[in-house]
Amino acid sequence: MSDTRLQRLYPWFTASSLLVGILVVVGFYRDRFREWKVWQRDYIRQETARATTPQEKDAARRIPVAIKQIVLPEVQRVDRCVTCHVAVDDPSYSGLPQPVSYHPNHDQHPFDKFGCTICHQGQGFATTKQAAHGNVKHWDRPMLPMLQIEASCAKCHHPADLPQAPKLTRGHALFQELGCIGCHKLHGRGGAIGPELDKVGAKHSPQWLTMHFKDPAAVSPGSAMPPVIVEEADIQALTLYMMSLTGEQLTEYHVSMKTIPGPRVGRQLFEEKGCVGCHKVGGKGGDVGPPIDDVATRRDAEWIVAHFRDPQALSPGTVMPKFDLTEHEIRALTEFLLSLTDPGIVGYIKIPTWMTPVERGKSVFGKYGCAGCHGRDGQGGVPNPNAKTAEQIPSLKYAAEGYTDTELRSRILNGQHEITPMDTERPPPPLYMPGWNGKIAAGEMDDLVAYIKSLLPEGDDLDF
Amino acid sequence: MLTRTWRKFCSSRIGRSIFRVGLPGSDLERARVGVSSFLLHIQPVKVQSRSLKFRTTFGLGLILLYLFLILIVTGVLLMFYYVPSPELAYRSMKDLEFVVTAGMLLRNMHRWAAHLMVLGVVLHMCRVFYTGAYKPPREFNWVIGVVLFLLTLGLSFTGYLLPWDQLAFWAITVGANISSYAPFVGEKVRFVLLGGNVVGPSALLRFYVLHVVLLPAGMAFLVAIHLWRVRKDGGLARPAEPDLIEEEFAEFELPPEKTYGLMELARGSSAAVGTAQEDTVFSWPHLVFREILLLMLTVAGVLVLAIFWNAPLEEFANPAHPPNPAKAPWYFLGLQELVAHSAFWGGVVVPTLLLVALIMLPYIDTKPDGVGVWFSSQRKTAILIFSICLITMTVLTVIGSVFRGPNWDFTVPWHPNVEEH
Numbered sequence: 001m002s003d004t005r006l007q008r009l010y011p012w013f014t015a016s017s018l019l020v021g022i023l024v025v026v027g028f029y030r031d032r033f034r035e036w037k038v039w040q041r042d043y044i045r046q047e048t049a050r051a052t053t054p055q056e057k058d059a060a061r062r063i064p065v066a067i068k069q070i071v072l073p074e075v076q077r078v079d080r081c082v083t084c085h086v087a088v089d090d091p092s093y094s095g096l097p098q099p100v101s102y103h104p105n106h107d108q109h110p111f112d113k114f115g116c117t118i119c120h121q122g123q124g125f126a127t128t129k130q131a132a133h134g135n136v137k138h139w140d141r142p143m144l145p146m147l148q149i150e151a152s153c154a155k156c157h158h159p160a161d162l163p164q165a166p167k168l169t170r171g172h173a174l175f176q177e178l179g180c181i182g183c184h185k186l187h188g189r190g191g192a193i194g195p196e197l198d199k200v201g202a203k204h205s206p207q208w209l210t211m212h213f214k215d216p217a218a219v220s221p222g223s224a225m226p227p228v229i230v231e232e233a234d235i236q237a238l239t240l241y242m243m244s245l246t247g248e249q250l251t252e253y254h255v256s257m258k259t260i261p262g263p264r265v266g267r268q269l270f271e272e273k274g275c276v277g278c279h280k281v282g283g284k285g286g287d288v289g290p291p292i293d294d295v296a297t298r299r300d301a302e303w304i305v306a307h308f309r310d311p312q313a314l315s316p317g318t319v320m321p322k323f324d325l326t327e328h329e330i331r332a333l334t335e336f337l338l339s340l341t342d343p344g345i346v347g348y349i350k351i352p353t354w355m356t357p358v359e360r361g362k363s364v365f366g367k368y369g370c371a372g373c374h375g376r377d378g379q380g381g382v383p384n385p386n387a388k389t390a391e392q393i394p395s396l397k398y399a400a401e402g403y404t405d406t407e408l409r410s411r412i413l414n415g416q417h418e419i420t421p422m423d424t425e426r427p428p429p430p431l432y433m434p435g436w437n438g439k440i441a442a443g444e445m446d447d448l449v450a451y452i453k454s455l456l457p458e459g460d461d462l463d464f
Numbered sequence: 465m466l467t468r469t470w471r472k473f474c475s476s477r478i479g480r481s482i483f484r485v486g487l488p489g490s491d492l493e494r495a496r497v498g499v500s501s502f503l504l505h506i507q508p509v510k511v512q513s514r515s516l517k518f519r520t521t522f523g524l525g526l527i528l529l530y531l532f533l534i535l536i537v538t539g540v541l542l543m544f545y546y547v548p549s550p551e552l553a554y555r556s557m558k559d560l561e562f563v564v565t566a567g568m569l570l571r572n573m574h575r576w577a578a579h580l581m582v583l584g585v586v587l588h589m590c591r592v593f594y595t596g597a598y599k600p601p602r603e604f605n606w607v608i609g610v611v612l613f614l615l616t617l618g619l620s621f622t623g624y625l626l627p628w629d630q631l632a633f634w635a636i637t638v639g640a641n642i643s644s645y646a647p648f649v650g651e652k653v654r655f656v657l658l659g660g661n662v663v664g665p666s667a668l669l670r671f672y673v674l675h676v677v678l679l680p681a682g683m684a685f686l687v688a689i690h691l692w693r694v695r696k697d698g699g700l701a702r703p704a705e706p707d708l709i710e711e712e713f714a715e716f717e718l719p720p721e722k723t724y725g726l727m728e729l730a731r732g733s734s735a736a737v738g739t740a741q742e743d744t745v746f747s748w749p750h751l752v753f754r755e756i757l758l759l760m761l762t763v764a765g766v767l768v769l770a771i772f773w774n775a776p777l778e779e780f781a782n783p784a785h786p787p788n789p790a791k792a793p794w795y796f797l798g799l800q801e802l803v804a805h806s807a808f809w810g811g812v813v814v815p816t817l818l819l820v821a822l823i824m825l826p827y828i829d830t831k832p833d834g835v836g837v838w839f840s841s842q843r844k845t846a847i848l849i850f851s852i853c854l855i856t857m858t859v860l861t862v863i864g865s866v867f868r869g870p871n872w873d874f875t876v877p878w879h880p881n882v883e884e885h
Contacts, residue, residue, distance in 0.1 A: 009753055016760035023767035027569045030771070067563050076551055080562065125558035138629075138778040 036127045039084045040065045043100050050092075067127065070115040074251045079115035079124035081132060099129075113253065119152040120144060140202075144243075148206060154244030156254050161262035171241030174234055177376070182369030183225070183431075186245070190369060191434050194225060199247035209239045224430025226382045266336025267349065269329055276351055278320070281340065284354060289320060293340040304334045361451025364444045373431055378455050387429040388420040400453040408449050413437040494746040506691055508699065510744040511751050515700040519838075520595075523758045524588040525694075530762040531581040532687065535619075536680065538574040546626065548672035550665055553628040554780050561777070572770035578620050580766065582795050585616045593825075593850050596834040596843060597701035603826035605693040608686055610822050615683045617795060622675035624793050625668060633781035634790040636671070637663050642796065642803055645811030662783065702836035788870040797864030798857045804872050818853065 040063075047060035069080045087093035087100045089111065094102035103111075109119070117124040122143035126132035134142030144151060150165035159165070159172035175181075181190035186197045204212070208219055213235050216225040228238065276285035279292040295304065303314065308330040311320040325333070350363065365371065365378070373393050375381050380395030387393070399408060415435035421428050440448065467487070473479040474486030484501065488494040498509035514520060545564060546556045560567035589609065592598055598606035625636040640663065644654040659666030694700070745751075792800045802810025834840025839847060869875030 006749060006753065009757060012757055013753070013760075016757060016764060019764045020760055020767065023764055023771060027767060027771050028566060031566045031569065078555065123558075125555065125562055127562040131562070140779055 034127060035129065036067070036083045037065055039099050040086060043086045046100065070112060072113075072115050072118075075115075075118065075254070077115050077117055077124050079117050080127050081116040081120075081122075081124060082111075083127050084129070084132075085116075117141075118155065118250070118254070119149060121152070148240055148243060151201065151240050151243035154241070155246065155248055155250055158262070158264070159241060159244060161264040167237045167240050168244060170234065171237035171239070171244075174230065174238050175241055176366060177371070178228065178230075179366070179369035179371030179373070179376075182372030184369075191372075193431065193434060197242070197245055200245050201243040202246040202248070204242075206239055206243055209242045210235060213238055226384075226431075262332060263336040263339045265329075265332040266334070266339075269325075269333050270336055271349060271351055273323065276354075281349060282343075292337065296338045296341045301334050301338060304337055305330055308333065357447045357450040358454040360444075361447035361449070361454070364440070364448045365451055367444075368436065368440060373433075378452065382431075384419065384429045384431040386421050386423060386426045387431075388422045391422060391429075393431065396452055397455050397457060400456040405449055405453075408452060409445060412440065412445065412448065488748060491746065494748050497748040498746070506695060507747050507751055508695065509747055511699060511747050512702060513743045513745050513750070514702055516745070516750055516754055520700065521591060522587075523754075524584055524591050526755060526758050527762050528581060528584045528588055529687065529691075530759050531577045531584060531766070532683065534577045534763065534766055535574060535581065538570050538577070539676065539680075541570055542574055543676060546672075548626070548669050550628050550668060550781065553626060553668060557627045557629070557777050568774065569770050572773065572775045573766050574623075575775035576769040576773070577766050578623060579794075580769075581616055582620050585613050589613060590854065594847065595701060595836055595838055596840060597836065598826040598829075599701070599832055599835050600826075600830065602693070602697050602701060605690060605697065606826045607823055608690050608693070610819075612683065612686050612690060613822075614819075615679055615686065619675060619679045619683065620795065621793060622671040622679065625663070625671045626675065627777055628668060628781050629776075630778040630781055630785070630787060631776055633663055633783070634787055635793050636667070637786075638790050638792040638800060639796055640667075642792065642799055642811050645803065645807050647812060650812075663781075700836070789868055789872050791864070791868070794861065794865050797868075798860035801860045801864035801868070804868075818857075821853075 044060060044063050044065070047063060048057055051057040051060045067080060068082045068086065069078050070082060071078050082088060084099040085101070085103070087096075088103040089106065091102050093100060094104070096102070115124065116122075120143055121141045122134040123132050123136075123139045123141075130136055131139070150168040153159070153162055153165045153168055154172075157165075159168045162169055180186075180197075183191045183193035184195065184197045185192065190197075200209075211219045212223075212225075213228045215227055216223040228235065230238070275281075275292070278286040278288035279290065280286065281291070281293045285291075299307075307314045307320075308323065308325055311318050311322060355363075370378070373382050373384075374396050375393070378396030378399075380393050380397075382393045383391060384393050385391055403411065411433070413436055416433040417435075419429040419432050470487055474483050479486065485493055485496045488497050495509050498507070542560070545560055545567065547553060557571070560571050564570075592606065592609065598609075621636070621639060624639075625632045640654050640658055643657065644650040646653060655661065657667070657670065658664070659670045791797060799810060799815060802814055804810070829843075829846050831842075833842035866877045867874055
């Protein structure tokens, strides 16, 4: 009796054993045939085909099929992109289709130090195309399209000091010009009307950012921000600059690259170190040393660098002191000096003492982002819904007539938090004048007031 | 052929030293297999054929044991790759998925087996309740079972944090907050559990140690006692049939060839040595074969889940970005649902009452009626009360899992907003 009952179990045994066996095989099969192996085998095939001698062929055949990775513990990255992109460092693969293709530009960003995802983003951990390129759920940094790759440069480089990334540089310039920091804080400086922008690129997608510039309230309901009215290309440039603001901290090593020259850093140094005390530029400056704007016609970069290092060695008896400059600073200054042959650049040099109060005031106006609300040159016209002043921020042109110096100062320092509404039923106007007390320095205030008063159109003195 | 080779090996010196009896051919040898092997410590020489019927238990206890074993094996293998430090923990999840051979399979098996175990413990508890199997002499084994239930939840909960992704981080944050509603000690419990006031690296380390050392050790210890008690309490609970046994005992004659004697001491009328005319069969092969079969099916079930469904892994944990809604692990969603209505009642009173009631159950309901029978008509009140509690918790858990959207507002799973999250 009991034996027949037992025998009824036998088919179950067979079936369950087969099932477990098949499942284990399926489980491992899916594991064994990963897509990166296809590309590595493809690479080995190409290597074998290219080999000319038997020894080379043998060596090619013995290339192991294995995960390859660039480990960068100091930036919390493990980039396994090279598992599929096996030939990134082999120039003979240039121009071949991805993923087995060459990647130029090794010298500036050595791959073993930078990996891939610092610039390209995406998911370095992954070894499948979809996951690695970041087009999967739960990975919020997909690969940057090449059109937007410049956004990554700003992780290390200063966006204004990067001729290789023109869109980023343009975006940064627009950001200054449009006075965005009048409302938004960035790197600890700026107004408090809008949100901080230090990590805006990590928070929002490029699409969101673009939409937001065109119509802020459409993607961020209730936003007080007026639409940014610039050309489409400039919207893209601004978006790119926002994308670059990720707040990501890279290491000393990576960041040190950004102080390597760039005429912009050189110009800053030139302005700060007071070179014009002795040298003339554009006809202005001291007479102790020779005029310096034509130095590029007289000397080459090597000479200038050596001269900064030790002036006596090249010009015995010169009075030029040996400045305590770092090697990076010397190279930056040299780059700047060589660019001085361009008269446009000379016009841009801002030595505060050379400027009139109105000129300085204009730069103060730019520095604090006043243009964000008051418009470029204070011409007004930025929409402020339901404000009694024609639902716009009024022009500053006639401020000189309506206010005394003292009144103007107090208005800037204290701000005006309540804006009179046009219609008390509707929501109050979103934009207001913040108080700048403690932010704008006293000297700056003098210049700013001078600038605002200068806005009064000449001969337009209405004289009530 | 195979059998002959096996027999030959068993009769060799080495074979005998390992198996003692070899492949048993006679009842005597079958008995000797039971007595002389380690298995005796877990199961008797003979078992009631009633116990072998699938519908008696649905094999739930054994399935749980196997799931626990699967969890230990996969868990130990996962430990080779896992580092309990936030950055590295998350990275080791990625390594398992993208680099380690069969790493994802391993993690999936561990994850699904863990969920199945929570579910299985509840079902096992229902089985024991609805068959009245907690009644004397098995009262204390029920209490151990309740503790095992809590340990299972604890193991699952501590394991939940280890991937250190958004899902883990916020589920544990919510779960730990529920624990802090307990009066007087709640905040302290949470502090001790997390090693701080918020979920952070020290919480990860504590959860890890609890998950891989303390809780499994406690679990293994109690499982051993739990099984040993099942055996000592006379196997599975079954209806007492005193009249039948006495009647048959009168007619029963000791078979002349029966030479084996007392092999164990067990309480109750179940082992019934000397009244052997019961419907019993030898554990080898009848029980052992079924046990192996169930093991195969359990492994197969877990493998199917692990091959076709991946364990979730969201973004790296970001304490500044709570998902909306942040949900506890699913088995705590009934509680979270209650807490959403009232922190005090849902977080303190109800769970405490339920737990006390569960532990006290065998000491309150001591009537020996309906033991070993599914839904005995003699236990209508008890079954009604238990069922109401069970259904309520199930409904609350389902509501909490599926019908709660952003801000814990009521939503339906097919609502498009749910997809977005």
